[in-house]
Amino acid sequence: MRFSKAFIPTAKEAPSGAVLDSHIFLSRAGFVVQVASGLYNYLPLGKRVLKKIEAIINDEMQRCDAQEVELSFVTPAELWQESGRIEKFGKELLRFRDRKDNLFVLGPTHEEMMVNIVRNRVTSYKQLPLNLYQIKTKFRDEARPRFGLMRAREFVMKDGYSFHASNKDLDREFNAMEAAYKRILERLGLEFRIVEADSGAIGGSGSKELMVLANSGEDTLAVCDSCEYGANIEAAKRSPHREIPEAPEAEFNKFKTPGIKSIEDLASFFRVDPYYTLKTVVKRAIYEEGDEIVFFFLRGSDDLQEVKAVNAAGALDLVDVSEDEIKALGFIPGFIGPLDVKNVKCIFDNDLKDAEHMICGANEEDFHFVNVAMSVIEDAQFAELYEVKEADGCPHCSGTLSFTKGIEVGHIFKLGTTYSKALGAEFLNEKGQSVPFIMGTYGMGVSRLIAAVIEQHHDEKGCIWTPATAPYLVNVMVSNIKDDDQLQLGEKLYNRLRDAGVDVILDDRKERFGFKMKDAELIGFPFTVIVGKELQNGNVQILHRQTLEKSVVAKDKVFEAVMELIG
RNA sequence: CGGGAUGUAGCGCAGUCUGGUAGCGUAUCACGCUGGGGGUGUGGUGGUCGCUGGUUCGAGUCCAGUCAUCCCGACCA
Numbered sequence: 001m002r003f004s005k006a007f008i009p010t011a012k013e014a015p016s017g018a019v020l021d022s023h024i025f026l027s028r029a030g031f032v033v034q035v036a037s038g039l040y041n042y043l044p045l046g047k048r049v050l051k052k053i054e055a056i057i058n059d060e061m062q063r064c065d066a067q068e069v070e071l072s073f074v075t076p077a078e079l080w081q082e083s084g085r086i087e088k089f090g091k092e093l094l095r096f097r098d099r100k101d102n103l104f105v106l107g108p109t110h111e112e113m114m115v116n117i118v119r120n121r122v123t124s125y126k127q128l129p130l131n132l133y134q135i136k137t138k139f140r141d142e143a144r145p146r147f148g149l150m151r152a153r154e155f156v157m158k159d160g161y162s163f164h165a166s167n168k169d170l171d172r173e174f175n176a177m178e179a180a181y182k183r184i185l186e187r188l189g190l191e192f193r194i195v196e197a198d199s200g201a202i203g204g205s206g207s208k209e210l211m212v213l214a215n216s217g218e219d220t221l222a223v224c225d226s227c228e229y230g231a232n233i234e235a236a237k238r239s240p241h242r243e244i245p246e247a248p249e250a251e252f253n254k255f256k257t258p259g260i261k262s263i264e265d266l267a268s269f270f271r272v273d274p275y276y277t278l279k280t281v282v283k284r285a286i287y288e289e290g291d292e293i294v295f296f297f298l299r300g301s302d303d304l305q306e307v308k309a310v311n312a313a314g315a316l317d318l319v320d321v322s323e324d325e326i327k328a329l330g331f332i333p334g335f336i337g338p339l340d341v342k343n344v345k346c347i348f349d350n351d352l353k354d355a356e357h358m359i360c361g362a363n364e365e366d367f368h369f370v371n372v373a374m375s376v377i378e379d380a381q382f383a384e385l386y387e388v389k390e391a392d393g394c395p396h397c398s399g400t401l402s403f404t405k406g407i408e409v410g411h412i413f414k415l416g417t418t419y420s421k422a423l424g425a426e427f428l429n430e431k432g433q434s435v436p437f438i439m440g441t442y443g444m445g446v447s448r449l450i451a452a453v454i455e456q457h458h459d460e461k462g463c464i465w466t467p468a469t470a471p472y473l474v475n476v477m478v479s480n481i482k483d484d485d486q487l488q489l490g491e492k493l494y495n496r497l498r499d500a501g502v503d504v505i506l507d508d509r510k511e512r513f514g515f516k517m518k519d520a521e522l523i524g525f526p527f528t529v530i531v532g533k534e535l536q537n538g539n540v541q542i543l544h545r546q547t548l549e550k551s552v553v554a555k556d557k558v559f560e561a562v563m564e565l566i567g
Numbered sequence: 568c569g570g571g572a573u574g575u576a577g578c579g580c581a582g583u584c585u586g587g588u589a590g591c592g593u594a595u596c597a598c599g600c601u602g603g604g605g606g607u608g609u610g611g612u613g614g615u616c617g618c619u620g621g622u623u624c625g626a627g628u629c630c631a632g633u634c635a636u637c638c639c640g641a642c643c644a
Binding site (some may be wrong): 011012017018020108142143146157213317441443483513521 | 573574579587593594602603622637641644
């Protein structure tokens with residue numbers, strides 16, 4: 001491609017409201033342009049990057065014998081009613097009616113459609129396993145799209161679904177997909193971490209997220225400093241406490257604690273470590289039908305992890321409860337305790353099993369109990385509720401956990417029979433029994449990957465594409481096209497590289513040196529061959545975008561030098 | 568969905584408080600000079616000031632409504 005004919009509208013200024021570097025540079029360098037909230041047009045450069053990433057995904061999927069399909073974007077609402085997700089997905093599902101008044105939704109993910117394709121077509125265990133995927137536009141009517149391509153409403157996702165006759169076979173495929181996803185991200189040149197995750201609304205288990213490490217990431221990850229363990233904070237675990245504070249000595253008793261409502265005040269009032277205080281978090285759990293108040297109890301040294309709490313309560317959502325609502329139930333905020341609680345659901349953190357010497361609210365204004373043993377509570381429901389903290393111990397080794405930020409670019413998990421059961425998709429096993437498919441699902445955000453590459457690879461001048469993702473690997477820049485020698489050499493090199501199959505662009509615009517350099521740096525071609533003043537000495541320069549260093553190469557050896565650079 | 572802000576030329580912004588002929592930077596067009604870090608001179612093109620209604624002799628400016636976009640939060644396979 002010749003720059004003089006290319007549609008690459010670069011700009012000095014970022015669109016107003018753009019805050020993320022990837023959003024700023026992808027816009028300024030002419031890769032994408034916003035159409036409406038969460039909707040983007042891909043210009044030629046953006047489309048090239050998209051196709052490069054897709055090609056790598058396709059290549060790795062083929063190595064795994066996953067087969068590409070393409071499902072219709074518009075999907076009948078009946079399928080969503082059948083699986084029960086039309087309510088669960090809520091307003092994110094964009095619904096509309098056709099001329100015959102039939103209800104449709106724009107596909108936000110395609111479990112239903114994929115199961116629909118397979119059911120009644122795959123009818124025997126002999127036809128399994130099967131892994132089908134597509135790379136296609138998805139639409140989710142996000143409440144608040146933001147950060148450019150990072151969280152758009154319309155986006156490109158690779159979504160794959162596998163069908164198995166046994167859990168064992170699902171495990172095998174799951175591991176194969178994890179390995180394939182790892183290779184994809186490695187080939188793209190990204191620094192990433194595979195972490196344990198919550199399965200979210202889609203249901204299932206064995207959930208893992210692929211996180212590109214970047215400070216601007218929306219997810220917080222807990223990662224071990226000495227082993228491979230990493231987890232989204234929503235699912236992160238820790239080792240049992242390594243140093244347990246000295247237990248306070250006291251008889252069971254009720255103490256007057258006027259105005260002592262917070263854990264901090266309580267701990268200093270009794271001069272004990274917060275570890276020995278009982279924290280109560282009150283939430284209203286929302287269920288598919290109805291709602292109720294739930295007390296979550298943790299050690300005072302811990303905080304409630306809401307996603308874990310939602311799962312423990314089996315709720316769709318948890319919302320805050322006002323002090324007045326608590327009082328209306330007959331409890332006093334700041335003095336709630338687990339003893340003799342009736343008519344309110346209580347869930348205890350696992351860490352409180354067998355806990356002793358605890359100080360907790362007495363359910364009476366200005367009173368706390370001391371030296372309470374959790375064992376006195378009958379039929380207590382326990383679950384994991386705590387949120388890990390930095391410096392907690394790794395659950396798998398003797399290492400220590402620290403926090404880092406990540407961009408979720410992939411999510412794989414074992415669905416089991418959730419969807420095949422809901423949609424009645426069954427096959428005959430070896431025993432002649434009709435059983436539901438055991439499924440896995442594997443998603444990767446292709447358009448989000450574009451943003452992730454730039455979030456991880458940019459500087460103050462602009463984008464720094466990795467070799468596998470660059471729209472053009474080499475930019476041959478003619479410094480002054482009015483100089484015949486420069487122009488001729490540039491043309492010659494351009495043609496030679498192009499004939500050799502290199503993704504190359506020739507900057508033959510009638511612009512000044514500085515202007516072209518700024519564009520080259522903003523767009524972020526990995527290598528720019530500068531055919532300019534050095535030509536007087538029989539040389540050209542090669543600008544390495546990553547380091548911004550310029551190397552000098554004899555003009556007769558440029559082709560070989562470039563070929564060697566790009567491997 | 569709660570809270571906050573902003574809509575003026577292709578893009579980025581000032582002007583609005585205090586009503587009186589639409590501005591700046593950049594981009595763009597023509598011609599000239601220049602040619603190693605977004606160069607420069609001269610002359611142009613380009614706007615029903617988001618939309619609707621109201622107040623006024625007169626509204627970009629004041630009032631009401633509405634739509635859109637962005638930010639914080641809730642939400643997010």
